Amino acid sequence: MELRQLRYFIAVAEESNFTRAAERLRISQPGISAQIRQLEHDLGATLIDRSGRSASLTSAGEAILGHARAALAAAEAARHAVAEVNGLLRGRLTVGMVTACTVTPLFDALASFHRAHPGVEITLVEHNSDELIEQVRGGVADLALIGTADEPPQGLEAMPIISERLVAAVPFGHPLAEPARVTLDDISAYPIVCLPEGTGIRAVFDQACAAKGIRPNLALQASAPSTVANLALRGLGVAVLSESMAVHYEGLQTLVIDDIQTLAVLSLVYNSGKSAALRELLAHCRHSFLAAPADRLVSATADLATG
Structure with missing residues (x-):
């Protein structure tokens, strides 16, 4: 078992794809496949299920993943320890x-x-x-x-x-545009345009809605704040963004959401x-x-x- 084999295995596990893992590590796809097969041979177990369209972990693969990450971290720590002793x-x-x-x-x-x-x-x-x-x-x-x-x-x-409050943003002339303060109940009466799960902005919004027992109509999602803003500008929903994001887009009215205090x-x-x-x-x-x-x-x- 070699450290590079563990590194290749972790990359495939995280990418769920041999080709993407090879591109990430800047090696050939046959090379990464051969090294993982050698690792599987050394361990006496299949680690990657290759039968589907994506490369998924077997039970053995799931069991070794944490240990593989820990082994790489330990090896890196050892290198750093020696470097510190050498003053480099x-x-x-x-x-x-x-x-x-x-x-x-x-x-x-x-x-x-x-x-x-x-x-x-x-x-x-x-x-x-x-x-x-x-x-x-x-x-x-x-x-x-x-x-x-x-x-x-x-x-x-x-x-x-840096930390910021969340705001809602709507085109000028929208029913919510005046006054410039709203609640989660107010904006949830309209379709919401927001960012995907796993993002900081979305986490704040989801937590605030859950605390109020509100289930908003998440009409559209986009990864880029500019896309969220442009969809709102075209009347496709109320945008949920951070305060400084919203002010960058002409034509959008920024609304303070009174009951979101989390930053x-x-x-x-x-x-x-x-x-x-x-x-x-x-x-x-x-x-x-x-x-x-x-x-x-x-x-x-x-x-x-x-x-």
Whole structure:
């Protein structure tokens, strides 16, 4: 059993597809298949069910997945420990980002860190926030930028970046446009245009509705806040967005939702047992975000939607 085989197995498990896993790891699909077959031979069990259109885990595969992630995390920790003893910053960091991330202070931090420590390989992965949280917990990712409802996830350290209230947005002339304050009951009388499950904005909205016993008509969903806004502009529903997102679209009236008090939070999350490389990257992130102009941080909240 080799660490690379475990890495290939984890990639297939997460992508549910050999081809996508191979593209993610930048190796050939036959190569990843051969290594996983060798791993299955060494373990004496089939780990991946190849009979369907997607590659799914067998019972044995489910049983080994957590151990595979832990083994890779332990190996990486060993590398970092040796690097610290030698006074060097080397190894690999995996950084997770919400899909379609445009938070430029994070990119600035990665660039300055790379210039200072070229011996550390940086890998970027994109997922929704729920998946990124699990990757950080499982040691697959070292650091992730995520959107959550109110508080960062339990069990992880966090560097909060920005937090905002949710608002509803409707075209001028809509029955809800005046006065500019509404309740969940008010907006739930109309179709809702929102973001998908697994995103910070959606988590806040779903929790608020559940607390009030409201079942809104979720007419349309889209991953990009611009799509949500444009659908609302065309009268297809009431958009639910963060405050700074909604004000970017001319023709939309922003409505305060009085009974949503929970904030949507954009944070960097990581495990408490930080390596030297991760500690250094966090220092670069802290400097980058503190140095970023306020308008760059406000525009960054669009990523609360996709994460």
